[in-house]
Amino acid sequence: MASTSATGSTIVAGEARHFGAMAQDWWDPNGSSAMLHKLNPVRLSYIRDQVDQHWSLDECARRPLEGKTALDVGCGAGLLCEPLARMGAEVTGVDAAPELIAAAQAHAxxxxxxxxxxxxxxxxxxxxxxxxxxxxxxxxxxDPGAFIKALAARLAPGGLMILSTPNQTAWSRLLTITLAEGFGRIPRGTHDFDKFIAPDRMKVLLADAGLRCVDVEGIAVSPTRGLHISEDLSLNYLVAAVHA
Structure with a gap:
C-alpha cells in the first residue's frame, strides 16, 4: 500500500483506494478480507515463535511483548495490531487508507x-x-528496496522485523491470482504478479537495507491442513530479520 515516488512519499493513491474500499467488511471473516482472516492465525503462530526465539522468552507466557513497542505498516483495519496488543505490546498501526484507519480505531x-x-x-x-x-x-x-529501507529505519537496535509476501512462482500466480481472484475469494486487481518477490531477491533487499535474514518459512496450503507453516516456499513465505 506504499511506494517511493519522486517526491519522497511512499503512499500510492491507487493502492490506498483499492484497500480502503474493503474497510466496511474488513473484520467479517466471510467478507472481502476472508483470505486474510485465514492467513492471520498462521502468521501469528510464526510471529510468536520468532518473538520467543529472538528474546529468549517463555513460550507459555501470555504477554510475551510486555514492555515492548510494535509497529505494523500497512495495518489495514487492525487484524494483526489487535493480537499484538493482547500480547502486551504498545502498538502503532499505520496505513495509507483513511477508511481502514477509521475502521481499525472503531474496532479497537x-x-x-x-x-x-x-x-x-x-x-x-x-x-x-x-x-x-x-x-x-x-x-x-x-520500490520494494526503498520501502524495506524505510522499515529498517524504524527498527530499534536489537529489534525484530517480520515480513510476508507471495513468492514469484507459477504456483503462487495460479492460486493467488487465477483462482483466488478469479473466483472472488480475493477482490480482483489486488495483486500484480510482476511485483511478487522471490525469497532470494528478498534477502538481497534486506541486506541492502542493513538487515540480516535470520529465518524464512513458507505458508503452504493442503486439503487436509489448510494454510500452514511449511518448508515449501512456493506459494507464500515469511521472513524474520534483524540489524546486520
Whole structure:
C-alpha cells in the first residue's frame, strides 16, 4: 500500500483506494478480507515463535511483548495490531487508507484495546520500535528496496522485523491470482504478479537495507491442513530479520 515516488512519499493513491474500499467488511471473516482472516492465525503462530526465539522468552507466557513497542505498516483495519496488543505490546498501526484507519480505531475501541493508529507514510514516521511487521504489503509498493529501507529505519537496535509476501512462482500466480481472484475469494486487481518477490531477491533487499535474514518459512496450503507453516516456499513465505 506504499511506494517511493519522486517526491519522497511512499503512499500510492491507487493502492490506498483499492484497500480502503474493503474497510466496511474488513473484520467479517466471510467478507472481502476472508483470505486474510485465514492467513492471520498462521502468521501469528510464526510471529510468536520468532518473538520467543529472538528474546529468549517463555513460550507459555501470555504477554510475551510486555514492555515492548510494535509497529505494523500497512495495518489495514487492525487484524494483526489487535493480537499484538493482547500480547502486551504498545502498538502503532499505520496505513495509507483513511477508511481502514477509521475502521481499525472503531474496532479497537469496541474491544477495549489501546492502539495508536495513523494515516501515514512509513517514510514520515519517527521513533524506533522493538518489533516491526509488514505482512502482505511489500508486493504492493513501487520500490520494494526503498520501502524495506524505510522499515529498517524504524527498527530499534536489537529489534525484530517480520515480513510476508507471495513468492514469484507459477504456483503462487495460479492460486493467488487465477483462482483466488478469479473466483472472488480475493477482490480482483489486488495483486500484480510482476511485483511478487522471490525469497532470494528478498534477502538481497534486506541486506541492502542493513538487515540480516535470520529465518524464512513458507505458508503452504493442503486439503487436509489448510494454510500452514511449511518448508515449501512456493506459494507464500515469511521472513524474520534483524540489524546486520
Amino acid at each position: 475501541a469496541g474491544q477495549g484495546l489501546e492502539i495508536t493508529y495513523r494515516v501515514a507514510d512509513v517514510a514520515d514516521l519517527e521513533g524506533r520500535f522493538d518489533l516491526v511487521t509488514s505482512l502482505e504489503v511489500v508486493e504492493h509498493v513501487v
